[in-house]
Amino acid sequence: MFGRAPKKSDNTKYYEILGVSKNASQDDLKKAYRKAAIKNHPDKGGDPEKFKELAQAYEVLSDPEKREIYDQYGEDALKEGMGGGASAHDPFDIFQSFFGGNPFGGGSSSRGRRQRRGEDVIHPLKVSLEDLYNGTSKKLSLSRNVICSKCKGKGSKSGASMKCSGCQGSGMKVSIRQLGPSMIQQMQHPCNECKGTGETINDKDRCPQCKGEKVVQEKKVLEVIVEKGMQNGQRITFPGEADEAPDTITGDIVFVLQQKEHPKFKLQALEAVLPSRTSVQLSDMELDECEETTLHDVNFDEEMRRRQQQAQEAYDEDEDMHGGGQRVQCAQQ
Structure with missing residues (x-):
């Protein structure tokens, strides 16, 4: 993002929320x-808004790059650089990333970690x-990709992981460059060290099957059924079969x-000429007169010549019957 360097705004609010000095x-x-988040956690009867403010303040101040921007320009600079908010992460995700699970014991949080x-x-x-x-x-x-069956998607033999030191567990980093006396560039991008996951795995503890990737490749065969009467552009869906x-x-x-x-043939022309397969009602007499054929057996040129010949024969027969008088025009229906 390019823009003029923002005016300095309040850069003490986050420190006050956490109760620490600059x-x-x-x-x-x-x-x-740690102390304030446990005290104000909604599962313990705490204030949800206060809990959210604590997570936002900690996410910014625990990241050296975000903290530098905040100290220099204040909260407004973070809002501009991060597209509408100083914190783009769920406060419960930040809390769980910090503690690595539920610090209260006796089961998981009722709120739980949201699944995307x-x-x-x-x-x-x-x-x-x-x-x-x-x-x-x-x-x-x-x-x-499917979840590794050996490590159950943990990526490690022990099931443990560490919070990424590069992004402090947020998965994202913010960089700022001074382009001129009154021009700065701010960019938010996934952390290179953890690939945006917010956690890292010790090399010696990596799962031997997935090599710490948490997923492995699987080959699968899907049978796609195209039903009679389906249309161009129609979708056939296999729920839950994409990458895990x-x-x-x-x-x-x-598909x-x-x-x-x-x-x-063109499909539009056929749709305009042919009646719906399910709505046609024919009598026994009409069925006896029908000639069974398949779509790919129809020769358009021969069909046109046949119809012209039938029309001419009907025309000649009518002329013979009425002796050259008023003629009745017949057309094959």
Whole structure:
């Protein structure tokens, strides 16, 4: 983000919230946050707003880069640089990241850690006009990430992890550059040390199966059923079959039907001419007169010549019957 250097605003509020001085060390900040966060946790009858303020203050002051911006320019600079708020993280996530679990004992927090939803994976699936008209099935092979079965998605043999020292467990870092006398650049980006997870794993403790990645590759075959009468652009969804990740609700795999160009027919033209398959009601006499065929057997040129010949025969027959008088025009229905 580029912009003029913001005017200095209040840069003491976060220190006052935690009850520490401006020259407080990281240990002082940790002790202050620990004591106040436990006291004001909503699960212990604390004030939710106060709990949120504590998390916001600790997240900023525990990060050296954010703290430098705050000390120099105040809260307004963080709001501008971070897109609408000095804290972009859930206060309960910050609390759980700090303590590494539930500090109260006797079970997990009633609030718990929120699970985000993973992204859906969307694939185009090319089908012919005959496939849409008659229906078909296709088997497709795919590779996806699944939670490591050996470490259960922890990434370590012991199941333990450490809070990332590079981002203080937030997963994000803020950098600031002075571009000129009155111009600064502020950027928020995932922490390189922990890849945005907020935690790191000791090299000696890494899971031998996933190498600390928490997920492994799995190959799977999906059978996609294209039902009769499906349309171009229609979606076929496989819920929960996308990539898995820890603390994440698995997204869906979605196939979008894409009709391949037909050498003779266009789907729009057929839809305008042919009645719906399910709504046609024919009598026994009409059924006896129908000639059974399949879509791919129809020759458009031959069909046009046949209809013209039938129309001409009907025309000649009418002329013979009425002796050249008023003519009745017949057309094959």
